[in-house]
Amino acid sequence: MTPALETQMLVKRFGGLIVTNEVSLSVRPGARHALIGPNGAGKTTLINLLTGALTPSGGRILLSGEDITATTPFERVRRGIARTFQINQLFNDLTPLESVMLAVGERLGHGNRLFRPLAADRAVSEEAAALLERFRLADVMCLPTRDLPYGKQRLLEIALAIALEPKVLLLDEPAAGVPEEDRHEVLAIVRALPADVTVLLIEHDMDLVFSFADRISVLAAGRLFAEGTVEEISGDPEVKAIYLGDAA
Template structure:
């Protein structure tokens, strides 16, 4: 494996007495889709929050492209090329889809301390934003206010925003959450289109999607990584089977 793009070394986080991230070490290789799965409450979203900088870790180090980012704020990490989507859709409702995406383009192209020229007429911003919207199939809805979009469309927009920053690493926190069957189908298609072009850390409950998309999977249980490997290896891993099949919900969801 080539040098990892993202590396976690012994990351720890406690909420009160509860260890929500317990000595987690992970390597994410360039251009892989690395899924993180685990039962509810395993600390998956916490992990995403630690990587993106929403939460500070108590111990351990996070390296991104070889640089130690453990102490950096979320905006600083974002400027290094870490983009994320949120489990609960997080777009600017008052903005159109285009402006949401153009804002993301703006984040990586030049200073935003420009005061007089209307941003809405900057062609370079709008073109890049449109191309991101096209990638997720939202080009026709560019002028629609985000607040007026359906849940599935917002999930697509969330992806477009992340793509528009031209990230070096995409952190996707349950991109399929709450989407209906058709929307899920469409979103999986979009994600498949990103494969091998982007490095992605994917947290997802939909096991069909995870096993279809991921190059490697890490299984998180009670804040600890109990296994990392290819989908086939994970399927066969006895510890994983015990952790999942011991749970009712996992037994149906896990395609064995």
């Protein structure tokens, strides 16, 4: 089976510092794949390479078998990669409904309709409202995004990514900074993501990782240190020593 997402000997150097060191990672279609590792392991750098925010110093990136190493971030979105960020990247002056309508409208090719408000497009507004309902945001969809609780903002960012109908979704610590009383909503939404979307999750919350992932890759010092099932990784003494610790 052709991997949904693959890296081959991927390298990223910043001067003399090697941050991504010959990483070869394969994510199967429909996978729930987690990427874990200690701080400074190179996880976010790897995500930035996958999305085109950074240019590799060596190696290749393939999406469904097609080499996308030289493509722009915009082209990668068009081809089916979407991401969320460790720190929210949202339209604070817009409402959730307006934000998701922009994402849906862009996906449908309505972004060039300069003289027709998106609100006049019933199909766009209905799809956006249904998506917000699914992401437990219906009760706040008409509030300014800046006024939403942080947990709701995290849900909105995931909803915006799903509105693009990606083949591969990269989630960069979706539960980071979310208050404990709101985490259950974020965790429930992450676990309920569409089965046909391949998900690569970066996360420090081991409860989320172990309840979500069907495969785990461990980065350490920019290298792929270990890979396996939840049972294999949680029981690996070397992984525990560098990252998981006694809490595992």
